[in-house]
Amino acid sequence: MSNGTASPVAAVTPEGLLAHWQGHRRITRRMIEAYPEDQLFTHSIGGMRTFGQLAMEILTMGPAMVRGTVTGEWSDNRDRAPRPKAEMLRLWDEATQQIDELWPQIPPQRFQETMTAFGTFTGVTSDLLLYVIDNEVHHRGQGYVYLRSLGVEPPAFYDRS
Amino acid sequence: MSNGTASPVAAVTPEGLLAHWQGHRRITRRMIEAYPEDQLFTHSIGGMRTFGQLAMEILTMGPAMVRGTVTGEWSDNRDRAPRPKAEMLRLWDEATQQIDELWPQIPPQRFQETMTAFGTFTGVTSDLLLYVIDNEVHHRGQGYVYLRSLGVEPPAFYDRS
Numbered sequence: 001m002s003n004g005t006a007s008p009v010a011a012v013t014p015e016g017l018l019a020h021w022q023g024h025r026r027i028t029r030r031m032i033e034a035y036p037e038d039q040l041f042t043h044s045i046g047g048m049r050t051f052g053q054l055a056m057e058i059l060t061m062g063p064a065m066v067r068g069t070v071t072g073e074w075s076d077n078r079d080r081a082p083r084p085k086a087e088m089l090r091l092w093d094e095a096t097q098q099i100d101e102l103w104p105q106i107p108p109q110r111f112q113e114t115m116t117a118f119g120t121f122t123g124v125t126s127d128l129l130l131y132v133i134d135n136e137v138h139h140r141g142q143g144y145v146y147l148r149s150l151g152v153e154p155p156a157f158y159d160r161s
Numbered sequence: 162m163s164n165g166t167a168s169p170v171a172a173v174t175p176e177g178l179l180a181h182w183q184g185h186r187r188i189t190r191r192m193i194e195a196y197p198e199d200q201l202f203t204h205s206i207g208g209m210r211t212f213g214q215l216a217m218e219i220l221t222m223g224p225a226m227v228r229g230t231v232t233g234e235w236s237d238n239r240d241r242a243p244r245p246k247a248e249m250l251r252l253w254d255e256a257t258q259q260i261d262e263l264w265p266q267i268p269p270q271r272f273q274e275t276m277t278a279f280g281t282f283t284g285v286t287s288d289l290l291l292y293v294i295d296n297e298v299h300h301r302g303q304g305y306v307y308l309r310s311l312g313v314e315p316p317a318f319y320d321r322s
């Protein structure tokens with residue numbers, strides 16, 4: 001059956017992109033779990049941000065991005081204050097649920113539309129969503145080095161379960 | 162106009178995914194350029210691989226992945242031997258061109274089909290392609306820490322030009 005419409009071919013479907021992201025988010029959650037609590041907001045290499053600060057950025061950016069994509073309303077939570085690991089994991093799980101609930105509400109055509117995220121970043125929605133996912137992978141890669149430098153084995157990158 | 166076919170909605174189109182990847186690849190190329198040549202295959206933190214080894218993995222995996230996706234033939238180049246930066250950049254540019262030439266030959270339906278990459282990794286093609294891109298972002302994030310630890314400012318993560 002031919003396509004017969006202007007509907008673009010999918011390299012990645014909306015469901016596929018959500019599953020991809022949540023697979024990465026499971027790794028990042030395991031990173032937070034694996035990180036020594038007393039080093040989470042103190043350990044750093046080369047003057048870079050601590051993994052706790054990076055994880056708080058990742059944690060707050062995700063649901064805010066999807067909510068903005070759905071509603072056009074952008075909240076920018078800049079709270080990177082140190083907090084217990086248990087609280088971070090609780091906030092992480094809330095974010096996971098929020099993303100799962102909001103994502104199916106993204107109108108299908110929205111992915112290829114141009115929008116301005118957080119009042120600042122203008123681009124095609126799919127690029128902006130990929131940016132948030134890449135930002136997580138990028139900073140988590142940073143966290144892998146921090147963790148190894150502390151003598152702790154990071155979670156497997158290939159395990160998305 | 163309704164879709165009216167079984168064609169899945171695109172969160173990311175084939176052209177969009179290629180542009181996204183090549184944007185990341187431009188950052189990785191800048192990382193290789195920025196890296197002190199005498200540290201490329203020697204500097205390491207926490208017993209992890211050198212950035213030179215990681216960059217060679219990224220460099221060889223990309224075109225092999227796309228070629229395999231198009232042809233079903235998988236080559237696995239495991240050469241991670243130290244080499245001059247100029248040679249790496251030359252190989253990098255060859256890989257860029259190969260990816261650009263091969264990518265449009267991926268049959269559109271292939272992205273949602275299951276395949277076995279490199280004779281080992283079975284999954285949906287789009288997930289396997291995203292894996293190669295994520296692997297690059299992940300290891301490059303590692304490289305950012307190495308570079309900062311050497312006192313060198315890495316290229317901007319947000320600049321995909």
